[in-house]
């Protein structure tokens with residue numbers, strides 16, 4: 001626990017370390033699930049940095065490993081998972097640290113806004129109490145100060161009538177309100193890094209815009225960085241500085257948001273963008289490979305229209321084709 005005292009004062013620690021090192025640095029992260037006699041490779045050598053005050057969007061089809069990446073950062077993977085590699089937060093290794101140290105990290109240094117508002121709140125507890133508990137745990141403040149902060153947070157997130165809504169139970173709230181309660185829990189302690197899993201999933205257009213605006217406000221009014229998982233490129237476009245595209249457990253392209261949206265070089269990213277309603281609605285033929293039986297060579301090759309024999313035999317490395325724009329494709333230069 002002592003090792004992580006630095007996390008309890010993230011801003012001053014961050015100041016000392018200036019911007020010389022990333023806030024979060026993930027290097028060659030692997031995550032496997034053992035299922036009977038087979039091994040499912042959910043993450044395969046994932047490397048990604050998140051810099052200070054930066055929003056990185058992680059996009060990719062269902063099952064490609066986005067949530068597993070977020071859960072591995074917080075040490076929340078189930079027991080049948082094995083991990084290898086390195087995850088450093090402000091220079092300290094956090095992969096494989098013990099539960100007590102993780103508790104000191106979660107919520108305070110790294111906040112999480114989980115994927116499912118319907119199952120992520122305790123149905124038997126008033127929502128105000130659930131938020132106050134996080135504040136009291138990490139800020140070591142008394143009940144009335146935590147209550148005051150919770151009301152402030154709720155009004156910042158425009159939950160109607162914050163002083164009465166803190167006494168509501170989750171079932172008394174609409175889906176959009178529950179989503180805002182989860183956002184308030186994720187940002188309650190002003191963490192250095194906020195992990196946000198599909199914040200707009202299942203919301204209508206109006207609520208989607210409201211949630212995006214709230215997250216935008218949080219990023220601009222604090223020093224937080226964000227790892228944002230989304231299927232929705234418009235959410236990435238509205239919030240992210242950088243986009244990382246995942247396919248079958250690995251990152252295949254990363255770059256500044258405008259570069260990825262307008263000048264992507266990986267055939268998978270291009271196909272994803274072409275499958276958007278505004279860009280032709282062309283679904284990607286074929287399916288993602290089974291993570292228990294991955295093809296040799298490039299994992300996208302079986303679905304790729306521009307592949308060559310080299311792609312089927314060899315696995316491409318990430319290559320920087322323009323400043324800060326990395327692509328895992330032998331043919332990135334030709335497009």
Ligand SMILES: Nc1ncnc2c1ncn2[C@@H]1O[C@H](COP(=O)(O)OP(=O)(O)OP(=O)(O)O)[C@@H](O)[C@H]1O
Nearest residue numbers: 033040042061062063064065066067068069078291
């Ligand atoms: N507890 C588990 N045991 C076994 N396999 C798992 C477990 N959790 C996830 N997986 C597998 O790991 C892979 C990645 O799952 P993950 O939930 O990270 O996908 P995702 O990219 O978040 O998808 P979605 O967009 O649907 O949320 C999937 O093949 C999934 O079936």
Ligand code: NI
Nearest residue numbers: 066067068115
């Ligand atoms: Ni997920």
